[in-house]
Amino acid sequence: MRRSLVPVVLGLMVPAAVAAQNSVYGLMGIGFPGEPLSARARSLGGGIGAFDPTSALNPATAVGLGWTSSGRARLVVGGVAGTALRSFTAGDSTVTGLRETRFPFGIFGGTIPNTRFSFAGSFSTYAERTYDVTITGTQVLRGETVEVTDRIASDGAITDFRGAIAFRPGPGVFVGAAFHLLGGSSRLTVARTFSNPAYAPYAERSQLVFSGTGVSAGVVLLPTSAIELAASARLDGNLKTTSATRRAGTVGLPLSLSGGLRLTPAAGISLSSTAVRHSWSTAQPDLAAPTRAFDTWDIGGGVELSRPQARGLAPPIRLGMRYRQLPFSNVATQPTETVLSGGTGVSLAGGLANLDLAVERFRRSGGGATEQGWHFSLGMVMTPAGFGR
């Protein structure tokens, strides 16, 4: 590892006393949708998502985890940690200095010994449910109007655990399928205080547990050495929420279709793009008014530039751009998000590990709010010694 990277890593480790909040758009529906992307894919605007073995969008890419470019079997583990710095304006309220740090993605995979199959196991954030909101209002109690201050806080996420298997049926073709287990939980704190001290403040704490299942399948085609095509589909069932022993709602989850194109016109230049369509409107019947659910597009693209040097490759330059629609709103307007991203990576330990950095500048708007901020990701993918190279 280069010494210059040490301060960067240590800097990301320093905790700070600022707010931990996910997007203001995560207050609605089942939360703010996550992205099963590696740090490398994030720096490319998600464009490489449909092809990236270290992302969890397309199960066919698990082939890439199991075999090196030279055809040797291996085992790979990796993960991403990210920090978002954020501010938003909603109505007359402007809030700055919000921060959230998460470990939203991890993956491992490799070759199933003595077979042509590869496998991948991963976890990723399906929907983020972290917020802490204070609301003031009034209530008539015992014939008098009492001012109340409510605090509703949630800390947790819906997590997507994926088990994928893939193989290469022929030259230039990868196919794969996966089973998704949705889980996770969030700690919900609801508190109310009263302006009249005769009323005792109260707080209720509960744990919401999420469960659900889904399946996905995908394919990657390599018709030429310069062109890659990918497609995948994912069908999720219902997301069930329970609180203690009681059922706390069910939400229908979408069908997701994705497609991608990757071009390598010359050595050291890679262009990639991925588009995903989610039919989130299927959740509408299960959502309480005034929340609305919209179908969404998630389109991203990026370019990766690298050049050979005396020993291996120089750190690549990655640039990307992304546009996506957000699925939930409490008004008729669907919110959207645009992201400009960049990043790089270094190869460590003689190629046994890769450290990737991604920086994203995002802006979200719609539904009466605007939100902008930075997202920093640090990803590590490595092959443990003795498990291939």
Place this chain on the structure above:
Amino acid sequence: MTPRWGWLVVVASAAGMACQDIVSTPGVCPEFCPQGEIRVHDTLLTGVEPIGSYSGYLLPQEANETQIVGPGGPVEARALLVFVPFSAKYAGGDTTVKDSILQLDSLRLRLHIVRRTAGVSGMTLAFHEIPIALDSATTYGDMTPYFQDSTLLATLSVPDTLVKDTVAATFPATALRYLGGDSLQVGIGLRISSPDPAFVSLGSDSVAIATRLTRFVQVDTSTGGTRVVRSDSWGIRFKTFVADPGGLPPPTAFVAGAATGARAFIKMNLPASIVDSALVVRATLLIPSTRPILGAPGDTFLLRVLALGSDFGPKSPVADTTYSGSARVVAGSSDTVAVDITRILGLWRGNTTVPRSVVVQVEPEAASISTIELPGTGSATQAALRVTYGLPFRLPGT
């Protein structure tokens, strides 16, 4: 770098990034509000059942205060004080004088007034000599013959500006008819006279402020035949107060307070859906008046409600004095008394080991004539419990 270093970086990064603080942000409703509903309701529960009233926990001679109530109010009450017997010899501790008493000159009675009727002027305390053979069975009628002009020792005008202070009156030793000879003990009764109904309460809860009787005597100096005046001071052996039974209401089953320090026990028959499942934010015990609350004119008292730890009838112990509620009550009022007992319901929430019963008592206990009557089961108005409670957060879709 070796692969081990790479792992260390990843683990350390994840651990460091997991640290976070959460700060609440203002919600913009309805556009950016979490789904769900906070529900706070209010209800009146009638399952408040008085089950008994008992006394004898604290006697007037053990109370922290002694009340004197003048005529014109609902009940007249008089204080009775018996002091520790004087020593036959001087006991003031001055070693420059001999301890043989040559002559008893006078006595000074010091009292500490802790409460009084506000706004009443011209209040006078009268001190009478009374028998020293008193006990807890002594009645107002027993003492009436001793509150005559012939037994009057002294009077003391209570300054109109006095709120809480020490006062004293001095009277000649010759005024005491029974002191001397074999009897070196003094009994003094106190009554009030004033243009308007009034009361005072005497404090006796510490040596510094307790009622004291000082004796002024003549003794010789230890060096020769020069007479000097010295004093020694003595405290109370027994004190109580007696109330005129003619002004008291007929006895009822459920009372709290009075000179007997009565306590009333109440059982709460409350639905488990509220006590065990709901978040109680306010609980008020409502005790309607069946008649004006008995007490000295202008007096107030604290009505305290405590949760019982066990239910053994009159000997039931309280759970913990922190699980209680209180309300200040004005004597003579006919208003419903409202006592906040939110903390008590907090004790009961999910706790099946403690009975859902409370004890009602007047504080300070056995120190005044203040009495509150609780309506019985056959009464037209009943005690009730008003509860404001929060239901579990209603999640969207439920």
